[in-house]
Amino acid sequence: MAIEIIKEKCTGCGLCFKACPYDAFEFEPYDGNKLGRVCKVNDKCNFCNQCLTSCKFGAIKEVQVGGAVDLSAYKHIWVYAEQRDGKLMNVALELIGEGYRLAKEISEDTQVCAVLVGNNIDHLASECFEYGADKVYMIQDPLLEHYTTDAYTKVITDAIDEYKPEIVLYGATHIGRDLAPRIAARCNTGLTADCTRLDVKVSSYIDFAKKKTTLDTSTLDPNDPSTGIKQTRPAFGGNLMATIICPKTRPQMSTVRPGVMQKREKVEGATGEIINVKPEISESDIHVQIVDVVKSAKEMVSLTDADIICSGGRGLGDASGFELIKKFADKVGGVVGSSRAAVDAGWIDHSHQVGQTGTTVKPKIYFACGISGAIQHLAGMQTSDIIVAINKDPDAPIFEVADYGIVGDLYKVIPEIIAEWDKAED
Numbered sequence: 001m002a003i004e005i006i007k008e009k010c011t012g013c014g015l016c017f018k019a020c021p022y023d024a025f026e027f028e029p030y031d032g033n034k035l036g037r038v039c040k041v042n043d044k045c046n047f048c049n050q051c052l053t054s055c056k057f058g059a060i061k062e063v064q065v066g067g068a069v070d071l072s073a074y075k076h077i078w079v080y081a082e083q084r085d086g087k088l089m090n091v092a093l094e095l096i097g098e099g100y101r102l103a104k105e106i107s108e109d110t111q112v113c114a115v116l117v118g119n120n121i122d123h124l125a126s127e128c129f130e131y132g133a134d135k136v137y138m139i140q141d142p143l144l145e146h147y148t149t150d151a152y153t154k155v156i157t158d159a160i161d162e163y164k165p166e167i168v169l170y171g172a173t174h175i176g177r178d179l180a181p182r183i184a185a186r187c188n189t190g191l192t193a194d195c196t197r198l199d200v201k202v203s204s205y206i207d208f209a210k211k212k213t214t215l216d217t218s219t220l221d222p223n224d225p226s227t228g229i230k231q232t233r234p235a236f237g238g239n240l241m242a243t244i245i246c247p248k249t250r251p252q253m254s255t256v257r258p259g260v261m262q263k264r265e266k267v268e269g270a271t272g273e274i275i276n277v278k279p280e281i282s283e284s285d286i287h288v289q290i291v292d293v294v295k296s297a298k299e300m301v302s303l304t305d306a307d308i309i310c311s312g313g314r315g316l317g318d319a320s321g322f323e324l325i326k327k328f329a330d331k332v333g334g335v336v337g338s339s340r341a342a343v344d345a346g347w348i349d350h351s352h353q354v355g356q357t358g359t360t361v362k363p364k365i366y367f368a369c370g371i372s373g374a375i376q377h378l379a380g381m382q383t384s385d386i387i388v389a390i391n392k393d394p395d396a397p398i399f400e401v402a403d404y405g406i407v408g409d410l411y412k413v414i415p416e417i418i419a420e421w422d423k424a425e426d
């Protein structure tokens with residue numbers, strides 16, 4: 001997409017300047033109106049379309065740009081390796097693992113490349129290699145010390161224009177969700193948000209679809225390479241799975257939730273190629289100023305990294321039920337999770353919520369206590385290694401995904417588990 005000014009209609013009044021949050025308008029001389037000037041869009045435009053309704057004269061329109069894209073010009077898989085304070089986010093390593101798997105499905109010579117953006121972050125390249133990256137694109141500058149939407153969008157878009165990756169993956173973190181759509185708009189390509197599965201081979205997608213959906217797979221050709229990656233994500237409140245393709249433009253872009261994909265086994269000392277990309281960025285490209293970084297004072301729950309999670313739901317009855325869940329979690333060395341019903345009731349903070357609108361988790365053991373197993377909750381925990389459900393209703397849907405089910409009152413069952421644990425420790 002692009003914004004076009006219809007010169008014959010533009011009066012040069014400059015109303016659009018006020019509507020644009022990105023300073024993307026300037027004047028250029030023009031003989032055809034009284035003011036002798038018309039408005040012009042510069043390369044700061046973010047395609048937000050705020051200007052479209054600001055012009056009283058109908059002189060601004062949105063247009064489709066470019067013809068057919070040469071898909072063959074794009075190669076390799078990029079992972080935005082998100083770092084904060086010089087530390088890689090777990091999801092970056094998970095995506096390198098997924099990128100590695102997809103690269104093998106695409107072709108022998110397809111590489112998975114990590115994109116590191118920041119300042120003084122050279123030390124992170126080795127970690128990317130050890131988890132499976134073939135190559136690291138390093139983009140460093142003092143102006144990239146802290147994340148800003150403008151700066152990171154610009155430098156990554158510039159790198160994509162230059163190196164032309166076929167696929168770009170981002171973690172669906174706050175930063176990934178802010179960054180990816182902007183880059184997609186600038187690259188004039190699509191983005192599938194919050195993917196839970198990615199497939200390259202039609203044959204492996206068919207295997208998945210046969211098990212998990214009612215899709216008529218007989219119409220799909222297992223050898224058809226033309227559709228690119230098949231990006232699957234929950235849609236309509238998690239009630240169906242949508243598979244989305246991006247057949248006409250490149251790169252293909254997805255955000256993927258933390259905790260969904262598998263990290264590769266770490267290979268100590270693995271190395272690869274580092275490409276230092278010199279970013280073209282100046283202060284005038286950045287519209288915000290970071291004055292201070294204030295970390296949240298409230299206790300942060302690291303659900304995505306936890307090996308054991310003890311979650312409580314509406315079945316706890318009231319907020320005090322979480323005292324028992326906390327005691328349980330402390331005993332088994334886990335962290336406290338919750339269903340949305342418990343969060344909505346105000347019994348526990350949203351940072352503990354597991355599920356479609358909470359955190360996606362993949363612990364070694366997930367205890368679901370007084371949780372019915374609604375599809376939106378399952379979307380966030382059903383890939384846990386072992387699921388233990390405690391529920392007094394034998395027909396609760398959570399038992400369909402549980403490896404171990406205990407039918408009973410959680411206020412009787414949990415103290416018994418704690419007591420047995422104590423005995424085992426003695």
Ligand code: FAD
Nearest residue numbers: 313314315339340341355356357358370371372376392410
């Ligand atoms: P309930 O469904 O009320 O289940 C309570 C369970 O506790 C019952 O099965 C009952 O048998 C059992 N129980 C009662 N007393 C006891 C006892 N003493 N001992 C043992 N068992 C007992 N939900 C999420 O969790 N996460 C999300 O991210 C999420 N996102 C959503 C997004 C959308 C768009 C929508 C529409 C909904 C979302 N939900 C989400 C809400 C979801 O649909 C359910 O409403 C919610 O998960 C129910 O929570 P619950 O299982 O704790 O409560």
